[in-house]
Amino acid sequence: MSTRCLRPGCPGSYLPDGHCDECGRRAPAAPAVGPHTTTPSGAGAPTSPATHSSGRESASTGGGTVPSRGSSSSGSRGSARSRSAARGGLGAGLVEIARVPLRDPAAAVMAEPRVAESRRFCVRCDNPVGRGRDDRPGRAEGFCPHCGTQFSFLPRLGAGDVINGRYEILGALAYGGLGWIYLARDRNVSDTVSDRWVVLKGLINTSDTDAMASAVAERRFLVELDHPNIVKIHDFVEHPDPRTGTPVGYIVMEYVGGHSLRDMLLTRRRDTGQRALPLPEVIAYGVEILPALDYLHDHNLLFCDFKPDNVIHAEEQLKLIDLGAVRHVDDMASAIFGTPGYQAPEVGTRGPSIASDIYTVGRALAVLSLDFRGFTTTYANRLPEPADAPLLAAEMSYHRLLRRATHPDPDRRFSSAAEMSEQLLGVLREVLSAADGVPRxxxxxxxxxxxxxxxxxxxxxxxxxxxxxxxxxxxxxxxxxxxxxxxxxxxxxxxxxxxxxxxxxxxxxxxxxxxxxxxxxxxxxxxxxxxxxxxxxxxxxxxxxxxxxxxxxxxxxxxxxxxxxxxxxxxxxxxxxxxxxxxxxxxxxxxxxxxxxxxxxxxxxxxxxxxxxxxxxxxxxxxxxxxxxxxxxxxxxxxxxxxxxxxxxxxxxxxxxxxxxxxHVAAQVAAVRASLPGLSATGAADDLLRASARLERLGLDVERQTRLTIEVLEVALAWVRSRPGATGRGRVLGHELSERGLRFGLERTYRTLAQLSRDPELRIALVDHANAVRPRTLV
Missing domain, CATH: 1.25.40.10 (Tetratricopeptide repeat domain)
Structure with missing residues (x-):
């Protein structure tokens, strides 16, 4: 039986790992606990701080989240996960990735929350609405001139509003395809020492039935998700619209205070002029986040809208955010949400699946690692050729991984996020070892x-x-x-x-x-x-x-x-x-x-x-x-x-x-042979001396030593004979580097090999060869 949290005002209970499922604080060692219990990660720090991207929730480099219709098909794989898994493993122990410091929550609030006119579209007919004309700004609220549907692009909540008697709004953080998100303070958990910051996500337009249905679906199953790389959904509350009095649903989720991968890419472009993140870093991000998708798939859920905007890097951890598009694999009726340039091409006809989620990850990796201009137009459904993308030409394995992840045939893609993660990790080892020569x-x-x-x-x-x-x-x-x-x-x-x-x-x-x-x-x-x-x-x-x-x-x-x-x-x-x-x-x-x-x-x-x-x-x-x-x-x-x-x-x-x-010995024998020079090679004498030293260090058995000695001495003799009158300094396997010295060495070596031979005919032949190679003498 779980134990209720002892923190005043907290309605949560302690998990088996000793932390409260509501406020995240560790259970005290003794029953008597005051309101200033030290947090496991340091006193005064927010429990899970992080913003949902700086100023954006669902915007992408190629456009906003776009709904489409279609059926759904997928499968699932079973494995257990726990939110108490080890944290701070970004890079799989192979890549050092700089920590992204947590942002001050108050600094993340938008000073003037507004939806840019270029992103204002009717939720019903998808035509532009709220656009300016004749140097006059467009209306943020009104009715679509094409179909008459009411629209509103203004946040419904303002600073100081209290939702459900518990969540005090500080302001709007971002806006996206499914609604505004707000920063709030949880009055039930915050105290004079620290605040517990949460994010409330509402709807841009309460008349959007698809968005309302999506919010209800989130309330049903997202609160049960429990994975360290997925934003935690705490609660679902309702609050009357201040204009119409209509109840509006809000999802309450943890606040994640880092930067989205998209923001990190844009910052790199601005600060360095480089249009892509380093490949090892991109692959490490993929390896870290794929288990979160695998977790969803294990629970028969599909993320549907994976992209760099929806992944936050906070300190040493990644988080999947914006779960508005998550759906059950057998959901055949609700709206399907995705983003151009990332969404798999078959989603409109076959519906989302595990394979389409895999596709979005492949596309996101490509956007982060390549100078991928035109990924929503020219390359909307394909990758650039290696001739147009030097990274793909240099990294063949990475190119093949992207090709499989984004294959036009869903059956040819990776069968699971776990399989893709395993292969991506292998590619990471290859890329790193190629860069520094250290085997992994x-x-x-x-x-x-x-x-x-x-x-x-x-x-x-x-x-x-x-x-x-x-x-x-x-x-x-x-x-x-x-x-x-x-x-x-x-x-x-x-x-x-x-x-x-x-x-x-x-x-x-x-x-x-x-x-x-x-x-x-x-x-x-x-x-x-x-x-x-x-x-x-x-x-x-x-x-x-x-x-x-x-x-x-x-x-x-x-x-x-x-x-x-x-x-x-x-x-x-x-x-x-x-x-x-x-x-x-x-x-x-x-x-x-x-x-x-x-x-x-x-x-x-x-x-x-x-x-x-x-x-x-x-x-x-x-x-x-x-x-x-x-x-x-x-x-x-x-x-x-x-x-x-x-x-x-x-x-x-x-x-x-x-x-x-x-x-090892075979490699050194091959090295001895590879060290031997050709007849016309420059510096051949030094090469012969090095080959001789290699062979002497080997310590082979007598027969192999003798046979290899013959090979070296014969090459040395051929070189000396090709240069009449030439001699070299030093000794080759104990013999003077001259024709006379090498002939004496070969004679003795052939006789040694003859003594080792058990074949009488071969023994005679070796002795004859020894006599033939012997230099002429007076005796």
Whole structure:
């Protein structure tokens, strides 16, 4: 049973977290409490201070809130939330965002509350009303000359008015599509130490039946909402209109004293001349506010009118405000409110949905991060092309995220705000790591880790690799591109959905033989998507690519939006040595999961196998910077950099493979080979000495050390022989950098390798080679 608040005059009760649900004060440690109890956030501070944007409630950069008609369709996802969640997490622990100080409530009151003539429209026929003529100002009250509907754009309340015997009005704060909002002091909670400020939202025109119905709807369900990123609705009261005596409803909500994201964007433009907010900051805002929308969707509610105007940044927290457009997903009758430039194009015909809410978030992110001129006209239903928006050209993953969020087909958008938030957070990690080079890995909820690293041949020391690498005395690790079938067996796999009916059966499978797995899965007692996908994987591993393709076609017909189908299409194409087909499939996966490094890695290697080194380099680099767990990306990036002549860049990447990694030695071996100069290279002697020092530090076993020593000495000998009479200072692996010294070194190394060989014929061949390379002597 809840305990009533002990604060004098407060009708609230204490929540389980110890705070009053009405005044927000913490329960005292002892029963005896005076009127000056210290607040948890500091004495004298308002409980949840913040204004509903500075001077605006529902205005946008492209116009006001516009009602439209249509049906409603949506779904919901279940999860629990609590208002006692941790506060101050803006930036997800990844971005430092400056605190926005709380504003003095009294300073937020409008000195002369008025609605600009350019924003005066009839609520019935949408024609302009109250406009001036012949240098005379327009009337703020009157009747529409087109349909006769009465209009009024004057606030109904003034300073000193007391509503419901409790809320004392200080003045008007803002105006918007659904009505005026006023700042008031709650007499039941305020005292001589601190005031509890609240906001009352009324109606611009009491004759607007749609607006009246919206207010009644807010009274029914919005008071039950309880999320730290959604403005709290405290009460619903009525007060007679001072002119007509007609009861007018007012919603009482918490006062949020920061700045709207729109105001922050306009301030940046005014102060710096830059027309967009920094991308990490914009993404952090999206990551912070999407859970609030997910909370609404979990409660079968739609926000409908998300835009930068309706998000307040106060101190270290964001708040969704202006809940006037919120509606139930099954509401088929009431008016639908939205804003041009943000509202999804299908809302007018299909009605609002979770997908249309996702669309508004994508559009808001675009407006905040791009120089998005014409977003209500030229780009009303599309994004600018990367050629016209440099940020989209530079940040491929962010561009793909915006494209999916604002896809013309609602079924192609993110299925939930939670899914969008997860991918947006992945994009944020990528953007930050690309900027400062600091990896920000995280365990993926969609993919397993790499099953093994691929493309590491340049780090292997075997007879086959050594022979393949040797090209007239020149070592070229970049010449070894990964084989597509090898890549298919190494790439990450989609995680199994533990809620799938067949997850338990899949966990019980013990065999790893692909043929036996195909037999068991084909006879599985449970039929489900996960079982079908596992069967596809088994068919691919068994070489039955036709059977895998047929299964994938059936899965795609059942769910065209399941990205896993395209992932396995890509694996099948690589297994069949068809990298161009794999590239198309993985490109589709990247569109669906722009925040997943695994998707970028798969597209990178497919691009490399099709000869597109530019795209492959860009993607490998982004994957490696964000997560050093993707070792294949490091080898791929080094491989291509070496091929295009960037040896320093290749070495820098290989040196970033950590010592704790299973591929650290392989990376250093590849670095030794990448360090070796060409025959005509300038500074080759210094390069040889550096390669020698690298190899000596490695501490390989005797056989690998010997084989790699031969490679280095042969390159050194070829270089010296290409420059008759030339010698270098220093010693290469203990041998003088001259033809005579290097020949003696090679002779001894070949003889050592012969002693290690168990093949008699190979041993003889190595001894013969040692004799052949030995310099001429008198003995």
């Amino acid at each position: 890995p995280v365990v993926s909820r969609q993919f397993t880790p790499e099953r093994r690293a691929f493309g590491t041949e340049a780090g292997e020391v075997t007879p086959a690799v050594a022979g393949q690498l040797r090209r007239t005395g020149e070592v070229r690790p970049g010449a070894l591109a990964p084989a597509p079938p090898v890549v298919a067996a190494a790439l990450p796999l989609p995680q199994v959905d533990i809620l799938d009916p067949g997850a338990g059966f899949l966990a019980s499978l013990g065999t790893t033989d692909p043929t036996e797995l195909v037999r068991q899965l084909a006879a599985a007692p449970v039929r489900s998507v996960e079982v079908a996908l596992r069967l596809v994987r088994a068919r691919i591993e068994a070489g039955d690519l036709a059977g895998a393709g047929a299964d994938l076609n059936r899965l795609a017909a059942a769910d065209p939006c399941d990205w896993r189908v395209n992932w396995y299409r890509g694996l099948a194409a690589l297994t069949g040595n068809r990298p161009a087909e794999a590239r198309v499939a993985f490109d589709t996966v990247y569109d669906a999961l722009p925040g997943e490094p695994a998707a970028r890695l798969a597209l990178a290697v497919s691009a490399e196998c099709t000869g597109d080194r530019e795209l492959a380099t860009r993607l490998y680099d982004r994957v490696w910077r964000a997560d050093h767990g993707y070792l294949s990306a490091a080898f791929g990036l080094a491989r291509i950099r070496f091929l295009v002549g960037d040896r320093a860049g290749a070495l820098a990447v290989l040196d970033q493979v950590p010592e704790s990694s299973s591929q």
